[in-house]
Amino acid sequence: MTRLVSLILFIFIAGRVFAYNPAAVRAYIAQHKATALRNEKEYGIPATIILAQGILESGAGTSSLTRASNNHFGIKAGSRWKGKVHLAWDDETQKSKFRCYDSAEESYRDHARLLTTNSCYRPLFKINIYDYRGWAHGLKKAGYATAPHYAQALIGIIDQYKLYEINGGAKLKPGKTVIITQYMTVEKPVFEEDCVLDDEKESEEQAMIAEAATRYAVLINDIHCTVLQPGETLASISRKYDISPVQLLKFNELGSEYQVKEGDIVFLDKKKKKYEGSQDVYIAKNGDTLYVISQEFGIQLHQLAKLNNMNDYDRLREGTRVILK
Numbered sequence: 001m002t003r004l005v006s007l008i009l010f011i012f013i014a015g016r017v018f019a020y021n022p023a024a025v026r027a028y029i030a031q032h033k034a035t036a037l038r039n040e041k042e043y044g045i046p047a048t049i050i051l052a053q054g055i056l057e058s059g060a061g062t063s064s065l066t067r068a069s070n071n072h073f074g075i076k077a078g079s080r081w082k083g084k085v086h087l088a089w090d091d092e093t094q095k096s097k098f099r100c101y102d103s104a105e106e107s108y109r110d111h112a113r114l115l116t117t118n119s120c121y122r123p124l125f126k127i128n129i130y131d132y133r134g135w136a137h138g139l140k141k142a143g144y145a146t147a148p149h150y151a152q153a154l155i156g157i158i159d160q161y162k163l164y165e166i167n168g169g170a171k172l173k174p175g176k177t178v179i180i181t182q183y184m185t186v187e188k189p190v191f192e193e194d195c196v197l198d199d200e201k202e203s204e205e206q207a208m209i210a211e212a213a214t215r216y217a218v219l220i221n222d223i224h225c226t227v228l229q230p231g232e233t234l235a236s237i238s239r240k241y242d243i244s245p246v247q248l249l250k251f252n253e254l255g256s257e258y259q260v261k262e263g264d265i266v267f268l269d270k271k272k273k274k275y276e277g278s279q280d281v282y283i284a285k286n287g288d289t290l291y292v293i294s295q296e297f298g299i300q301l302h303q304l305a306k307l308n309n310m311n312d313y314d315r316l317r318e319g320t321r322v323i324l325k
Contacts, residue, residue: 153231
């Protein structure tokens with residue numbers, strides 16, 4: 001997370017709830033856990049994974065796509081889809097067709113049917129129902145999402161919100177095979193101690209999600225922006241805020257979506273020609289570039305370079321004074 005986002009700024013509230021907002025996530029879990037458990041029983045997909053995917057793909061039910069279409073899993077409408085469709089931005093130059101549902105429960109059922117009927121996901125059903133780590137990495141390997149840290153984000157959400165408790169599972173250590181020593185009841189298995197992580201111990205993935213919960217959509221220089229969360233891509237930001245990828249690249253003065261990484265500021269509108277806050281000068285830190293500073297203060301890169309008689313992508317010496325307005 002950048003210095004400016006971590007030190008200042010206020011939450012931008014305009015009908016949007018933000019990724020990994022803990023209150024929104026808990027409300028989402030309470031609303032949909034019964035549906036997830038029914039689908040686990042009927043289809044053999046872990047309720048932990050179902051809920052984690054729903055939280056991640058829909059922004060805990062708050063994305064523009066989900067609010068407009070009840071689509072909680074980002075499932076597109078292919079040629080075989082005969083139901084209603086909703087047009088939303090993805091990673092293409094024009095809006096994509098996404099499946100539209102009459103209810104969240106219908107979206108959850110369709111997600112279950114997708115995983116159980118698509119041959120890409122067949123290997124997942126050989127994985128223990130309580131091994132949410134194996135399922136998360138299996139989904140990523142099968143190509144469900146392109147975000148580099150998609151599996152880690154799912155695991156982190158499950159660990160952070162103790163979703164493993166919902167189906168009677170346990171918090172799992174990484175790299176360990178899930179071994180059930182006995183079943184006390186149908187719903188409450190007993191796990192071999194070597195594969196279980198103490199509830200009070202924070203997993204690496206959980207720490208990633210907990211840290212991400214401190215990031216919000218914010219105003220920088222009175223411009224709407226967000227921070228790329230674990231498991232997100234520029235395409236998912238496009239879906240969440242209904243802004244085309246081309247516009248996002250333009251607003252952030254980027255040539256490719258691959259230049260954006262987790263923790264980066266992503267502007268949702270055009271940056272300004274100068275900084276309108278109280279600070280006049282910024283003192284460069286080690287490794288700073290004009291582009292980094294332009295993102296931290298919401299100033300167009302070319303205008304910032306012009307103000308300082310520099311080239312756009314100059315790497316700055318530590319202690320360099322950068323004029324902001």
